Amino acid sequence: MNSGIKKISRYRRHRFAGPALLIVALITLGTTFQVASAVPSSSEKEIAPKSTLIEEGKRIFNFGCSTCHGLNLEGSGIAPSLIGVGGASVDFQVGTGRMPMADMSQQAMRKEPVYTEEETAALAAYVASLAPGPAVINEAQITYERDGNTAEGGELFRTNCAMCHNFAGQGGALTQGKYAPTVMGVDVKHIYEAMITGPQSMPVFSDKTITPAEKLSIIKWIKAAENEPNLGGASLGRVGPVTEGLLVWTLGLGLLIGIAVWLTVKAK
Amino acid sequence: MKKAERIGGNVASYVDDRTGAAKWLRKNLTKVFPDHWSFMLGEIVLYSFVILLLSGTFLTFWFDPSQREVVYEGSYEPLQDIKMSAAYASALHISFDVRGGLLMRQIHHWSALLFMAGMIAHLMRVFFTGAFRKPREANWLIGVGLVTLGIVEGFLGYSLPDDLLSGTGVRIAEAIIQALPVVGSYLAFFAFGGAFPGEAFIPRIYTVHVLLLPAAFLALITIHLMLVWYQKHTQYPGPGRTEKNVVGYPLMPIYMAKAGGFFFIVFGVTALLGALASINPIWLYGPYNPGQVSAGSQPDFYMGWLDGLVRMFPPLESYVLGYTISWNILIPGLIIPGILFTLMALYPFIESWMTGDKSEHHLLDRPRNNPNRTAIGAMSLSFVLVTLINGGNDLLATHFDLTINQIMWFSRIGVIVIPPLVFVITKRICLSLQRADREKVLHGRETGRLVMLPHGEFVEIHEELTPAEKFTLTQHLQPKALVVPDTDANGVKNPQGIKGKIRARFSQAHVEQIPAPTESEAKALGSGHH
Numbered sequence A: 001m002n003s004g005i006k007k008i009s010r011y012r013r014h015r016f017a018g019p020a021l022l023i024v025a026l027i028t029l030g031t032t033f034q035v036a037s038a039v040p041s042s043s044e045k046e047i048a049p050k051s052t053l054i055e056e057g058k059r060i061f062n063f064g065c066s067t068c069h070g071l072n073l074e075g076s077g078i079a080p081s082l083i084g085v086g087g088a089s090v091d092f093q094v095g096t097g098r099m100p101m102a103d104m105s106q107q108a109m110r111k112e113p114v115y116t117e118e119e120t121a122a123l124a125a126y127v128a129s130l131a132p133g134p135a136v137i138n139e140a141q142i143t144y145e146r147d148g149n150t151a152e153g154g155e156l157f158r159t160n161c162a163m164c165h166n167f168a169g170q171g172g173a174l175t176q177g178k179y180a181p182t183v184m185g186v187d188v189k190h191i192y193e194a195m196i197t198g199p200q201s202m203p204v205f206s207d208k209t210i211t212p213a214e215k216l217s218i219i220k221w222i223k224a225a226e227n228e229p230n231l232g233g234a235s236l237g238r239v240g241p242v243t244e245g246l247l248v249w250t251l252g253l254g255l256l257i258g259i260a261v262w263l264t265v266k267a268k
Numbered sequence B: 001m002k003k004a005e006r007i008g009g010n011v012a013s014y015v016d017d018r019t020g021a022a023k024w025l026r027k028n029l030t031k032v033f034p035d036h037w038s039f040m041l042g043e044i045v046l047y048s049f050v051i052l053l054l055s056g057t058f059l060t061f062w063f064d065p066s067q068r069e070v071v072y073e074g075s076y077e078p079l080q081d082i083k084m085s086a087a088y089a090s091a092l093h094i095s096f097d098v099r100g101g102l103l104m105r106q107i108h109h110w111s112a113l114l115f116m117a118g119m120i121a122h123l124m125r126v127f128f129t130g131a132f133r134k135p136r137e138a139n140w141l142i143g144v145g146l147v148t149l150g151i152v153e154g155f156l157g158y159s160l161p162d163d164l165l166s167g168t169g170v171r172i173a174e175a176i177i178q179a180l181p182v183v184g185s186y187l188a189f190f191a192f193g194g195a196f197p198g199e200a201f202i203p204r205i206y207t208v209h210v211l212l213l214p215a216a217f218l219a220l221i222t223i224h225l226m227l228v229w230y231q232k233h234t235q236y237p238g239p240g241r242t243e244k245n246v247v248g249y250p251l252m253p254i255y256m257a258k259a260g261g262f263f264f265i266v267f268g269v270t271a272l273l274g275a276l277a278s279i280n281p282i283w284l285y286g287p288y289n290p291g292q293v294s295a296g297s298q299p300d301f302y303m304g305w306l307d308g309l310v311r312m313f314p315p316l317e318s319y320v321l322g323y324t325i326s327w328n329i330l331i332p333g334l335i336i337p338g339i340l341f342t343l344m345a346l347y348p349f350i351e352s353w354m355t356g357d358k359s360e361h362h363l364l365d366r367p368r369n370n371p372n373r374t375a376i377g378a379m380s381l382s383f384v385l386v387t388l389i390n391g392g393n394d395l396l397a398t399h400f401d402l403t404i405n406q407i408m409w410f411s412r413i414g415v416i417v418i419p420p421l422v423f424v425i426t427k428r429i430c431l432s433l434q435r436a437d438r439e440k441v442l443h444g445r446e447t448g449r450l451v452m453l454p455h456g457e458f459v460e461i462h463e464e465l466t467p468a469e470k471f472t473l474t475q476h477l478q479p480k481a482l483v484v485p486d487t488d489a490n491g492v493k494n495p496q497g498i499k500g501k502i503r504a505r506f507s508q509a510h511v512e513q514i515p516a517p518t519e520s521e522a523k524a525l526g527s528g529h530h
Helices: A002-010 A017-046 A050-064 A086-095 A117-130 A150-160 A188-197 A212-227 A241-264 B003-019 B022-029 B037-060 B086-097 B101-128 B137-159 B164-178 B184-192 B201-231 B251-276 B301-312 B327-355 B371-391 B393-399 B404-443 B467-474 B497-511 B519-524
Strands: B069-071 B083-085 B318-320 B323-325 B445-452 B458-463
Touching: A050 A117, A086 A117, A086 A188, A150 A212, A188 A212, A241 B037, A241 B101, A241 B251, A241 B301, B003 B022, B003 B251, B022 B251, B037 B101, B037 B201, B037 B251, B069 B086, B083 B086, B086 B101, B101 B137, B101 B251, B101 B301, B101 B371, B137 B164, B137 B201, B137 B301, B137 B327, B164 B184, B164 B301, B164 B327, B184 B201, B301 B327, B301 B371, B301 B404, B327 B371, B327 B497, B371 B393, B371 B404, B371 B497, B393 B404, B404 B467, B404 B519
Parallel strands: none
Antiparallel strands: B069 B083, B318 B323, B445 B458
């Protein structure tokens, strides 16, 4: 052992000793952080039995959400109270990746979810356990394919949704940088939950305003619009005449002017 | 006699043997037109008009301009059993159940956009080259009339299918009619045959769209072309081109072939757009229902600037003697466009008044050689562009992560600040380009070849321009500012009053340019020392 240290110490003035030490130090530092930061996620997975779903939810909440929403869901200056928002709201906000927010900009945007489905379910169960509110929607409940009516859904969508989400569900602008996002490519349960909870600037569409059957029709129309082929050729974004005008000035008139130049070019 | 002229003559004599019109035909078939790509912009418009007539006629075979309520039973599933107007149902029928119907609808709409875009491009060409000057003021007025009618005709076509988007547009048109003080609401009731939307409006605008306005177009276009024919086409300056001749090719056969070919090219490009790119997908909008509106409802681009003006105007309203005056619609929707179009129509006369120039012009200006006019044009374009940007503010906001409020304030301030800036910058750029031309004439073109002289000095070889190039760069007029006397012969001070002073100031601004090199200047440097 002693001779080993001596052996190493013989190289302590070697010209590569400095750089080698630096590399060892950096690797140690990096690994330490890696291990340290990996700790929470590995410990989360250890507690998984269903009977403690609420408790797990509380743990995740305290760890990931309470900084802004408060230890008792009471909210704070920068985040609303979550008392009574129900599991549906949590499932929508967390399940679409809107919560936790990436930054405090105009509104939470849809992104890759941070929590897994199980973690989201636990969070929803915890929030729902403290005060009653709309419950998480089960995908199997949304029998839109069987019970929905596309045409009726279209009428309802144009009456209630198109003013913000655009006629084809492509989304639109609201004031001060807020916006209604596109409803294309959204899970049916999230569409349903959005209607009953009214996230961000969206109003709540209660079952009295739009009956559950009508909600299924709206979802059916949205899915039909999503899967509808572009019947007239390139869709140009389904956002109306602005892109059409852009195309006519660039490709349309541009091409014709190019040809006019070619027709009148002087023979050399 | 040139070969081309001989062919023209042969055709003429063939017809003459049968009709005795040889002299007239020969004269016209060999008529010479100058050749330049920018002279074909008007042709794009003319051919688009022909395409519009053809495709529009096809559409009338099935379109039912009626607002009677029907239940949809066609083949587009998502609208099955929905109540809608017969107009919308028949537009859906054309799109999905008539062979080639959707293609024809799309060709019709794309060519309408090309018609307008081509007209605006043609108008810019005429403006920036000064082609509107004496003797062509009347044709300029006809052109402005055509643009105005084109906007109306396009809007009516956009309104006819009675989908959600077109109904929204009609609603705004109704609001603009109602904004007229005192008579507004009566006029709106008259136009719609009662309360909005009623059942009268679509049948009425259909008649205007397919009968009245096309006839007006046909008449105005005919006069427009006859005047071009009679007054002869303008030409760009160059050696051998004067105010008294036209250098180019004869109509028969050169232009018959070129123009005929170009017609098919325009038709081809329009058909290509119609086949490949969706336009006005009415089935997605759904039938019009006054209780519905879509986010991002926009007009076609030629109305977009008006929409942008209305969107940016502050909410002002007064209540006078029991009448509401909606300044927020009246000013941006009627007064500002009215002023703009009046100024545009009167511009040839305004310029002639400013410069005192009453002579005929058949040689065009290069835009840089008339810095003031070019700057005025650029200024007007920048105004329209800012308003157009605001017309699409909602889409800009969502697609470029901006806020509608930012864009609106940018436009509100920009629409006042940007045009004067553009005027000054454009004028300076024009003058700089004139300086560059002057340099080129006097010192030749920079070749980039560096040569070391025997005593060690490095010089860049300048290549002298050909005489033809020199002529083109120096032929433009060097107008003098109008002189408005301070006192007249009888000693009266400032005889023309304030009007004269303003005129003198305008004239001074208008003639500001870099003097073109004179012959003696060129000769002095002629030894080509660098």
